[in-house]
Amino acid sequence: MEAKLHLPDPSVIKEELINRYPAKVAKKRSKSIVINDPETIPEVQANVRTVPGIITQRGCSYAGCKGVVLGPTRDIVNIVHGPIGCSFYAWLTRRNQTRPESPEAENYITYCFSTDMQEENVVFGGEKKLKVAIQEAYDLFHPKAIAIFSTCPVGLIGDDVHAVSREMKEKLGDCNVFGFSCEGYRGVSQSAGHHIANNGVFKHMVGRKNALVEGKFKLNLLGEYNIGGDAFEIERLFEKCGITLVASFSGNSTVGAIENSHMADLNVILCHRSINYMGDMMETKYGIPWMKVNFVGAESSAKSLRKIAEYFGDEKLKARVEEVIAEEMPKVKAIIDDIRPRTEGKTAMLFVGGSRAHHYQDLFTELGMTTVAAGYEFAHRDDYEGREVLPSIKIDADSKNIEELKVTADPELYNPRKIETELEELKAKGLEINGYQGMMKQMKQRSLVIDDLSHYESEKLIEIYKPDIFCAGIKEKYVVQKMGVPLKQLHSYDYGGPYTGFEGAVNFYRDIDRMVNNPVWKLITAPWEKEEAGSLEASYVTQ
Amino acid sequence: MLLRHTPKEVKEREGLTINPAKTCQPIGAMYAALGIHGCLPHSHGSQGCCSYHRSTLTRHYKEPVMAATSSFTEGASVFGGQANLLQSVETIFSVYDPEVIAVHSTCLSETIGDDLQQITKKAGDDGKIPAGKYVIYASTPSFVGSHITGYANMVVGMTEQFAVSTGSKKEQINIIAGWMEPSDMREIRNLAQLMGVKIILFPDTSDVLDAPQTGKHEFYPKGGVTIEELKSTGDSSFSLALGCMSAEPAAVALDKKCKVPFETLDIPIGLSATDRFIMALSKTAGVKVPSVITADRGRLVDVMADMEQYFHGRKVALFGDPDQIIPLTEFLLDLNMKPVHIVSGTPGMRFEKRMQEILERAPYANFRNGMGADMFLLHQWIKNEPVDLLIGNTYGKYIARDEDIPFVRYGFPILDRIGHSYFPSVGYSGGMRLVEKILGALQDRQDRDALEEKFELVM
Helix, strand or coil: CHHHCCCCCHHHHHHHHHCCCCHHHHHHHHCCEEECCCCCCCCCCCCCCCCCCCCECCCCHHHHHHHHHHCCECCEEEEEECCHHHHHHCCCCCCECCCCCCCCCCCCCCCCEECCCCHHHHHHCCHHHHHHHHHHHHHHHCCCEEEEEECHHHHHHCCCHHHHHHHHHHHHCCCEEEEECCCCCCCCCHHHHHHHHHHHHHHHCCCCCCCCCCCCCEEEEEEECCECCHHHHHHHHHHHHCCEEEEEEECCECHHHHHCHHHCCEEEECCHHHHHHHHHHHHHHHCCCEEECCCECHHHHHHHHHHHHHHHCCHHHHHHHHHHHHHHHHHHHHHHHHHHHHHCCCEEEEECCCCHHHHHHHHHHHCCCEEEEEECCCCCHHHHHCHHHHHHCCCCHHHHCCCCCCCCCCCCCCCCCCCHHHHHHHHHCCCCECCCCCCHHHCCCCCEEECCCEHHHHHHHHHHHCCCEEEECHHHHHHHHHCCCCEEECCCHHHCCCCEHHHHHHHHHHHHHHHHCCHHHHCCCCHHHCHHHCCCCCCCCCC | CCCCCCCCCCCCCCCCEECECCCCHHHHHHHHHCCECCEEEEEECCHHHHHHHHHHHHHHHCCCCCCEECCCCHHHHHHCCHHHHHHHHHHHHHHCCCCEEEEEECHHHHHCCCCHHHHHHHHHHCCCCCCCCEEEEECCCCCCCCHHHHHHHHHHHHHHHHCCCCCCCEEEEEEEECCCCHHHHHHHHHHHHHHCCCEEEECCCCCCCCCCCCCCCCCCCCCCECHHHHHHHHHEEEEEEECCCCCHHHHHHHHHHHCCCEEEECCCECHHHHHHHHHHHHHHHCCCCCHHHHHHHHHHHHHHHHCHHHHCCCEEEEECCHHHHHHHHHHHHHCCCEEEEEEECCCCHHHHHHHHHHHHHCCCCEEEECCCCEHHHHHHHHHHCCCCEEEECCCHHHHHHHHCCCEEECCCCCCCCCCCCCCCCEHHHHHHHHHHHHHHHHHHHHHHHCCHHHCCCCC
């Protein structure tokens, strides 16, 4: 495979990517652009400030907190405290699908709630208006929970959303009200918001309910937001295998399920970046181990199901998982056998998210395609290099501002699901218990790894590598396509999906086949602009 | 039902906005700035603002939307954003080389009191702005007005900071575009050309947000009003401001600065507003209306007359932005339809006054704008008095589905259909397109619901 690809020399490319920057900027950017070596894993500068003026893919803390983590839970009324825009832009744009239990069951995902802060609220404080808004939401909907999200001005003018939430929770009695200090300026990207959301959900939701959950193999699905129905496919597989899903964080989830999530015996983590804090905190408080899995890719899904069965150590479950895989795989194989000759040997670039740029490489591998360059928008070094580097990550001023909850074992509910020796045994079998190896170990020698890719760098990369497909988000979509290269959105999936599990893998193979082999890319040049058209003129007009 | 929790009973709300019919100022400023040739819009605030605005505009246009951000962190929020903006100016000119950077503020930078005039001046004094290049700015606090206010403020910024009066007037007319689509701006230019009037249209997003596929990404597409043109607006003989909310403030500013008299018109959406636009153009430029335009007008009236039975008395609910709602409401009345519920989140006395004038012909109409005027209220009104047609941006599809109402997408943002950026809704041909869309929605519904024996071949 590699012999067929003639990749440019990455060290030369690195120079080209940064030579237009002012000297200081170039120096800073060069630390985030790394030539990969899966054996030694070079250090990648990540989770640091974006240079002002650089056209970045990144968003803000509010987007990570409200948009990503809290948004997908259908029965919370999420009130955004601030001017109207923040709530408006996060209204239904992330494609978090949800399936209420009945046509009457609560679902507020289609609604957008805001205090629509006005100038006088900024000058005189907005707490009063926030209280009124909470009361009005309660009177209208009587929801189980109301969450308050702070936008930039809120922190600056000193509105205390936590105090307001406590007061209103007490006043309302049967509604859990809690706030998030997720102002857009906190941290350096969405990532800060993920952490803030994890803290809030852990403090205010997890453990509030103690309902017995039926089932022998009980787990929570962490970091799966049900974009395009991804969680539905994973739920289907769990059900088929006889695995009980207690709660999902947070795709297709409910308040009740999250409040009861400490009743599970395992947390499996998909999106490491956005939810790893929850895994750690639940381990410490309740003794539930977490394990990194990946349901993106057919092989990866099979592997993940096997890992789960291995964790529970039950022979019947293992056998059932094998049956399910044996049932699902032939359908996938028939399709990939047809598609692969058309995708084999092509190249991909992935610059997206905090985990997706890693997971989707599995699908490209299954298509016989090579990832020549990849990076995240808002990841940390551990997502690139693996969690072994955690102790060596320097905590800078921006990260220091994000609260680290002090978690201790719950005196009543702490119950280690596995003892130390069992965990060691599982790790020896290759299970990533409380661990994650990161993206780079899986990427090829000499491939490029770039954190927080700028617009300028993306255009240069495309010019040099001419990849067959580029994966990023909506802001990059039409820029890249204007260059004649198809762009697959890996936040919104271009309104397709699901891409998880076996059915999702098939969807993805078909979409990529369609995109890289679409005839439209050959129609860009008008016939009269082609070189061979030069002699056409004047055949009929001379006399 | 996707909006199953919306009750029929309307209760006044004072703190909670639900399903807004507006968004915030900065996105309007970003959109307006894209209508200057060679301009990079710049958002002075947190990264999220810029990311959200670019995403929303991209989803609406299916086009590249380039803009930069000051990437505020907590430090900048405490100590002020001057260093971030100065760094941005330096980075942008060396990496992206625009003719002009158009900076707009955000709720964050406004709350901490960053002074864009002072900071951009400092950027110049520090030598960070290369010779022949510009940095302009507009103050666009998100907690005042709406996206329409932000658009208006950035257009004011363009005139105040570029227009000069050289003392010798030019035979040209400024047309200040209110918030409209690139297709509409292109149509305004076409109409002026047909009339033989030399105009400067600004801002102008045509050939920017409807760029062709060429295999090359043009960072600065060929469209947009040029800086030279913007400068010369101060020498124009007259300004026509299209829209009392989104365009008039710039006309006022230009008159104040360069003594260019102006008239404010509605955006020429529908027959009557287009009539007034053509008349004003004819009068101010002293030109006759060419017969092709009269014929186009005749075709629109012809269709309105021929299909009148399908429009007559049909009840319409609409929501959106002031300068589009005003002429659209008037057009619905010209079609003999009944606009019964009208909502816009944008506040403004000029808007309210103009709507009162238009609604003299529709005393039955519920109209509300500004605080409390959101889509939740509109939905409740519809539950109390059902309608035959809903007109508004993409978010209306949830109401349309729940209440089973024919739906015509119009306004901003449209996230799930194309067409708005390519086919104008201004001018007589634009009116024709609106008529076709409205009629199509109503007749499709009639076909869908008709009993077998009542199903018609000819309509």
